[in-house]
Amino acid sequence: MKIKKTIYFIIIFLIFTSAAAYPQDFNTENIKNTIKILSSDKYRGRLAGDKGNALAAEYISSYFKSLGLKEGGDNNTFYQKFEIIVPFITGDCRLKVIDKSGKTVKEYEYGKDFKELIYGASVKGEVVGKIKSDNNEGTIEIIEGGFGENSLEYSQDLILKKSGIKAVLYTTNMNFRFRSPYKLQKTYDDGIVKLMISKNILNEILKYSSLGYSFYIKSPVEVKKVYASNVIGILEGSDKNLPPVILSAHFDHVGFDADGKIYPGALDNASGTALLLECARVLKSSNQKRTIIFAAFNGEEEGLIGSKYFTENPPIDIKGAECINFDMVGSIDKAPLSILSLESRAEFSSQLFKIISPKVSTKLMYDDNSDHAPLCRAGIDAVTLIHDNITKIHTPNDTLENVDVKRIKEVYTAAEAFLKYRDIVMVSSQFNNKHHIPVEAFIFSAIILISAGIRAALYLKKKCHPVDK
Numbered sequence: 001m002k003i004k005k006t007i008y009f010i011i012i013f014l015i016f017t018s019a020a021a022y023p024q025d026f027n028t029e030n031i032k033n034t035i036k037i038l039s040s041d042k043y044r045g046r047l048a049g050d051k052g053n054a055l056a057a058e059y060i061s062s063y064f065k066s067l068g069l070k071e072g073g074d075n076n077t078f079y080q081k082f083e084i085i086v087p088f089i090t091g092d093c094r095l096k097v098i099d100k101s102g103k104t105v106k107e108y109e110y111g112k113d114f115k116e117l118i119y120g121a122s123v124k125g126e127v128v129g130k131i132k133s134d135n136n137e138g139t140i141e142i143i144e145g146g147f148g149e150n151s152l153e154y155s156q157d158l159i160l161k162k163s164g165i166k167a168v169l170y171t172t173n174m175n176f177r178f179r180s181p182y183k184l185q186k187t188y189d190d191g192i193v194k195l196m197i198s199k200n201i202l203n204e205i206l207k208y209s210s211l212g213y214s215f216y217i218k219s220p221v222e223v224k225k226v227y228a229s230n231v232i233g234i235l236e237g238s239d240k241n242l243p244p245v246i247l248s249a250h251f252d253h254v255g256f257d258a259d260g261k262i263y264p265g266a267l268d269n270a271s272g273t274a275l276l277l278e279c280a281r282v283l284k285s286s287n288q289k290r291t292i293i294f295a296a297f298n299g300e301e302e303g304l305i306g307s308k309y310f311t312e313n314p315p316i317d318i319k320g321a322e323c324i325n326f327d328m329v330g331s332i333d334k335a336p337l338s339i340l341s342l343e344s345r346a347e348f349s350s351q352l353f354k355i356i357s358p359k360v361s362t363k364l365m366y367d368d369n370s371d372h373a374p375l376c377r378a379g380i381d382a383v384t385l386i387h388d389n390i391t392k393i394h395t396p397n398d399t400l401e402n403v404d405v406k407r408i409k410e411v412y413t414a415a416e417a418f419l420k421y422r423d424i425v426m427v428s429s430q431f432n433n434k435h436h437i438p439v440e441a442f443i444f445s446a447i448i449l450i451s452a453g454i455r456a457a458l459y460l461k462k463k464c465h466p467v468d469k
């Protein structure tokens, strides 16, 4: 009985100590924690140039520092600063019907009936005036139909401005809680106040207009040229002659609305950023030959601005490099994992597809809407791994609940398959792994070891001295 007990204790001891001694390479709790942090209100939707974005950059920089990565940014920092044109929302946004004495007759609801429009030569300002029609000289134009961020939009705005128009109301059926700060990166001296209005209120507005009422329009859009930073950490390889591997993800998002509603961007792209940080942690002790650049890109939402800057100003030579970018990983809706690339890099993306597909079901697509594109255009082999589900992104509903961290493991497995192919093995060491080894397991194991030892000693003592009773 006692021998049995001792063996039993030893088995438990071995189970616990083996669990403690073997590295658990990938930790979904770390991923979840990072997404939770970056999508919290403190970071204000991480719009490039906003203080929430700067705080997110700081968080990533500190993380890279805690891992002991080498600074890959400017002046021995992790920050790589660049200029970017961003539409900021500063102040409130209003649309009111007013009578001759200036009294409000009707006030429309922000986010439901109308919203600011950032596209084209949009500027901050207040306008009081009448709607332009065939029989009056109004200063507010209603344009029914499409709008978008393109050169035509700018030239149209400037023509309207010259003709005496001060504000434009664009009618649309779009969901006002979808938000994109995408900008053509153009500056302009003189712009126009722009709102979009729901088609549901168009007839009412026209009716008020025909009865002689005026309108008060206020837009909070301030398009400004500011600085934003990529955050770059480097893990040096033993063979400096080999081209580096780049792992990347954009950490910026679209900010907040004029009524303070924050767009958390959990799937887009706190998820990819969290995976990037976890890869850095796991790879840190891999003793690999190739240098690995961990690049957290900024300004993706304005048009891949950070990754473009990085491509043109790499911290080290990236000729011959290969890049895996993570964007929107772990969607709760079962969007399949896609490899996005450009046709110009078809050879690399097909090779990658062959490496990954036996491990993870995936599809190969050509698309230029993520950070692989500037790298591909510069002749670098780059792909984005993505669970392409756009149902909640760029809305206030892209919260942690929109992410299934278990599915991020799938993307990790895909990246790992490629890295193994390149002789880079993800090994995490228990000594620099704060989160992985359960302290309880050690304590429990120690207790079991001591008690097993005492029992074994007592047993042996009894066996050797059977008369000692």
Ligand SMILES: [Zn+2]
Pocket: 268, 301, 393, 394
């Ligand atoms: Zn996005």
